[in-house]
Amino acid sequence: MLIALQDITFEFGARTIVEDSSWHIVPGDRVGLIGLNGTGKSTLLRIINGEYTISKGSINKIKNLSLGFFNQDLLSFETDDSILSVGMTAFEQALKVEKELEELTAKLEHSQDEALLHEYSDKLHEFDTLDGYNIRHKTATVLEGLGFSTADLDRPYNQFSGGWRMRVLLAKLILQQPDVLMLDEPTNHLDLPSIEWLEKYLANYNGAVIIVSHDRYFLDRMVNKIVELYQQELHHYAGNYSDYEEEKGLRRELQQRAYENQQDYIRQQERFIERFKAKASKAAQAQSIAKRLDKLERVEQVDGGPSKIRMNFSVDKMPGKILCTLEGVDKSFGPIQVLKNAGAEITRGDKIALIGANGKGKSTLLRIIAGTEPISGNRIPGHNVVTSFYAQHQLESLHLDNEILEELKGCGSGKTEMELRSLLGCFLFQGDDVFKKIRILSGGEKARVALAKVIIGQANFLMLDEPTNHLDINSVEMLIDALGKYEGSLVLVSHDRYFVSKTANKIWEIVDGEIKEFKGTYAEWEEWKKRQALAAMPPKPEKKSAATARPEPVKAPEPARNNAIDKDLRKELQKQQKQFQQLEQQISALKSRLQQLETDMADPGVYADKQKFQATETAYKEANATLSKANAAYEEAFEKVMELEQKAQG
């Protein structure tokens, strides 16, 4: 065991983040820590890292545990050193010895002291043991795996953008090889090739790895355990993300059923209490039932997911028919030519997704369209076009001391506070949430604020670079919904295929420096690609391999069933409960009949007719007698049910 969290509770003021939860981290663990935006995943990592103090429970770590924590705070780190030397600081001890060796060498030039020579040879040995000769090479390998070119390695750290800096720090962390490596949403800063590299690298990692991620493909390949923070508790699942989803479905069903059964039970007991609390012979019992109900541990209802709110995102100013034209555009970065005599046109109503492997080219093209990237060639903006750009560093441009509502007031949409609040509702900030300070928001919450600012501002043309980063599954759905209703036009870059398929009506791809347009959705584009690939291939005989059998997926253990309840007992209980319910229904039917008869008897028409009156009166008496019998039976049945339930509970 490396770390043991035992029955821990932690709150931010009145808000509980995690309650009475345990988690044991063992060597070799590959854990995916999941949960909706703002449930407290990052907070939990900080708790493990010792930054917050829990209010209940205990946290134990093995002696000398080394812990590596990759998180957003690292962004504040600054230096002029080359990225290679930043990466190499992972090997603190080796660097220290290397420096000492240099000093000794300098001294030895002037002296032949025995002791000094001894020290020198000892240090040399230590350096060798620390694998000191290899640290440069190791660092370079990891940096290149994360997407840096060999030429990049000597460039100063400060020259790189936020996303690329994060990669350097990630490289450093994994080179340190801590016993426990905690990565908070590492894939937000990576493109597909780097993600794949990281997957491979971590597969052979010696220590335990905890990953927070909303990327299910990544989790599926990386982890063998899932810990979910849900309704303030940690829930443990064996297997990867897909296994988790399956098991979670089952557990939700069970929980929902247990919840409904319990609600039935509670209603029944409450009816009994209501009925008998005034009756002397039963009052004591009613009271004890009430007490028992109070003590009953309530099953929580399964969340229904976020509520959908209808809203239109209209634009103030209608732009001309053509929003932007590119003609003969050339763009290179040193020897790399991104665009070569490229042309394209964006018309009103376009929702374009820029896709393709070349990560750098897509963001560049987005900036070219926005007019923020110098080019040779023509970029002709349309009339009345107001653009807005959502980039990854957008989160950093939020004002940390503002409250959410204030932050939105500042974006010049001219909307009233009421309108802003209801719009914020669409972005999943309800009620008092809008008064939260930006500073304390989780990554996903910040992303939602930044997106809200971009979408409800005055722009009629949006440029969105990786807008689904940080967002959980519900928030992605929210964004799809909002963009679907957005009346302006947009161009977006995204690695999330699901998101692209739900938002775009045109697909752009950069092929050999040109912009290729496909008029249709992502699914249609994929279909078209397939057909093209087939047409390009010479017909081949069908080959079916027998070796495609996949290993069985790891199954999570079945939820424990309560075998203690004897089958017969349960049957009997069910029978009695049914009877009890029937009696309840009968009683309520009898009561309404009695009421009806009473009204009838008061009716002058009946009253005046002696025969009629007598018949009604008899019926009334009969019904009354049946009612008291039913009541007696009801009490009896109830007692039986109680007795059986007590037995069943052991």
Ligand SMILES: Nc1ncnc2c1ncn2[C@@H]1O[C@H](COP(=O)(O)OP(=O)(O)OP(=O)(O)O)[C@@H](O)[C@H]1O
């Ligand atoms: N210092 C603080 N004081 C009060 N509330 C805080 C503080 N820090 C965070 N919170 C709140 O606690 C909740 C949990 O935040 P946390 O960053 O741990 O969420 P998360 O699960 O990592 O979410 P995401 O998926 O969006 O990154 C959020 O609602 C956040 O607003």
Ligand SMILES: [Mg+2]
């Ligand atoms: Mg977080």
